[in-house]
Amino acid sequence: MRILTKILTGVILFFFLFTSPSTAEIKSLKIRSDNRPMILFEKFGFTHYGFASVAISGVSVTSTLSQPDPSRLGFFLLSEESLIQVLLELQQNPNFCVVDSQFVKLLFTFRDLSPPPQSAFNRTYPVTHPNEYSLFFANCNPQSLVTMDVRTELYNTNKNTNQKDYLPAGMTQLPSLYFTFSVVYICFLVGWIYLCVKNKMSVHRIHLLMGGLVVMKGLNLICAAEDKHYVKVTGTPHGWDVLFYIFQFIRVVLLFTVIVLIGTGWSFLKPFLQEKEKKVLMIVIPLQVLANVASIVIGETGPFIKDWVTWNQVFLLVDIICCCAIIFPIVWSIRSLRETSKTDGKAARNLAKLTLFRQFYIVVIGYLYFTRIVVFALKTIAAYKYQWVASAAEEIASLVFYLVMFYMFRPVEKNEYFVLDDEDEEAAEMALRDEEFEL
Structure with missing residues (x-):
């Protein structure tokens, strides 16, 4: 469990430090046999009239050790202000599950599915306290594999017209x-x-x-x-x-x-x-092709995919090489x-x-x-x-x-x-x- 705690701590720190706000368009995602303890779906800035809608279907949880506890799998929102408290809880208690933290805004666990853990679930939650939150899925069952289809919809509303705004509060301009x-x-x-x-x-x-x-x-x-x-x-x-x-x-x-x-x-x-100048062009142009592929993967898929961190590293490395070249x-x-x-x-x-x-x-x-x-x-x-x-x-x-x-x-x-x-x-x-x- 100490290893799991370290992984959770590293994952949370990485996503808060190195991810920018998502454009938060409506996304339909497929998770297949995933054993990651934490999955970040989106990062969104809410106003006083924000909403988070999460729909899951085709849920399946399997484990090689024991029957998974559905209460230890769930979705939650986490703000940057609460990050330090959550990290302290994880460090102090190796068996601590992040969905039990009082500092996260828990949306639901798999215990809310009927009958758990194979079912569908669809609910919209109001976010009345304005802040920037990250939507996470946590799996505190070691060695368990999660399969599900997820549809996320984060947005703010105009209090007068009730019109939805799918861009974060800081990007609507x-x-x-x-x-x-x-x-x-x-x-x-x-x-x-x-x-x-x-x-x-x-x-x-x-x-x-x-x-x-x-x-x-x-x-x-x-x-x-x-x-x-x-x-x-x-x-x-x-x-x-x-x-x-x-x-x-x-x-x-x-x-x-x-x-x-x-x-x-x-x-x-x-x-x-000259030949050496032609070689620079022959290096820079293919690298820019690779950098743009990485940019598309980062922008269109989001941090929920397993190789998202790798694509970020590829984009950063290629960009540095091109700038130097x-x-x-x-x-x-x-x-x-x-x-x-x-x-x-x-x-x-x-x-x-x-x-x-x-x-x-x-x-x-x-x-x-x-x-x-x-x-x-x-x-x-x-x-x-x-x-x-x-x-x-x-x-x-x-x-x-x-x-x-x-x-x-x-x-x-x-x-x-x-x-x-x-x-x-x-x-x-x-x-x-x-x-x-x-x-």
């Missing part, structure tokens, strides 16, 4: 948020097209890819807005989640590709890619420009290019740091009512990154980085000599 940013990107695209047409003689192939990136980002946000809207109103995405994942996949692959191509100086400094071409370009500056007579132009790529390196690092670390921290520390702030921060950071990147490499005939006069040339030569001396 997401449809409006994503739609607003999609309009911003449409305006962004119009401005980019105008700039390219106005300076068509300075347009490179990379500028067309950058325009395609803005298109994919806008379509991705429109689909995200529609997806969240239908989940909010009906509990199901009505197919918008499929379009969302398609455009997200294209957008992410295109974003990493554009960063790599700009970092190599493709179509700015040279019209070709796209930095190398920028570093290579900076190193190449530094070497060229020592031998090429056009010192000012090379210094300007070197400055440009250094700034781009800093911008990329800042973007990756903010969206991967700061946004995650916001999701972790923000109150459940303000989970939308993390999404807003991520979209603002992305928009700023796009604006800065597009401005730095815009198609302008007289770009300050490439057109310099004699005075600038002389100043650059002195700067290069100073830099060489420092190195």
Whole structure:
């Protein structure tokens, strides 16, 4: 039982620390011969008028040791505030079953089934105390296997209209948020097209890819807005989640590709890619395919599946590898420009290019740091009512990154980085000599 207690403690801690709120659409799940002591189904932020509906059918419990006790299998809600008390109970008493804790909101046990343990059950429970709760299933019978079909439905209601809202309290603003940013990107695209047409003689192939990136980002946000809207109103995405994942996949692959191509100086400094730069693309693109598959599994199935933790680890590992890989071409370009500056007579132009790529390196690092670390921290520390702030921060950071990147490499005939006069040339030569001396 001590081993079971440690497992339960680890499971609860992991889910509270490393899971974000679910979109809480209506889900129908199948559990087959599962011996896990704890299964997390959803994490949801309730208002004063929240409800949790759980329906199970085809229930079967088998054990190789003894007849399972139906009172030690059940569903309950657990808030973060009650987490510490539950963990203390588990540590103090190895035989303690979490469904007996006074700190959990017990919904029902298998003793409520008639006749237990093979039957169907369907009931809706009001949640009058507003908070963020996680819906768990606990199995305190060692070596027992549980089979059942589960349908969960968590939602809040409007006290005036009694209309259901299937998005958590902190995420109900997401449809409006994503739609607003999609309009911003449409305006962004119009401005980019105008700039390219106005300076068509300075347009490179990379500028067309950058325009395609803005298109994919806008379509991705429109689909995200529609997806969240239908989940909010009906509990199901009505197919918008499929379009969302398609455009997200294209957008992410295109974003990493554009960063790599700009970092190599493709179509700015040279019209070709070296072998090592091609290998970076050949690594990043397949990894992004894997990362998007992991993202779909995480988003569409939920933490109840056995391999959910593994898919989270795969997504995190692949994302870190891709973020590191796209930095190398920028570093290579900076190193190449530094070497060229020592031998090429056009010192000012090379210094300007070197400055440009250094700034781009800093911008990329800042973007990756903010969206991967700061946004995650916001999701972790923000109150459940303000989970939308993390999404807003991520979209603002992305928009700023796009604006800065597009401005730095815009198609302008007289770009300050490439057109310099004699005075600038002389100043650059002195700067290069100073830099060489420092190195």
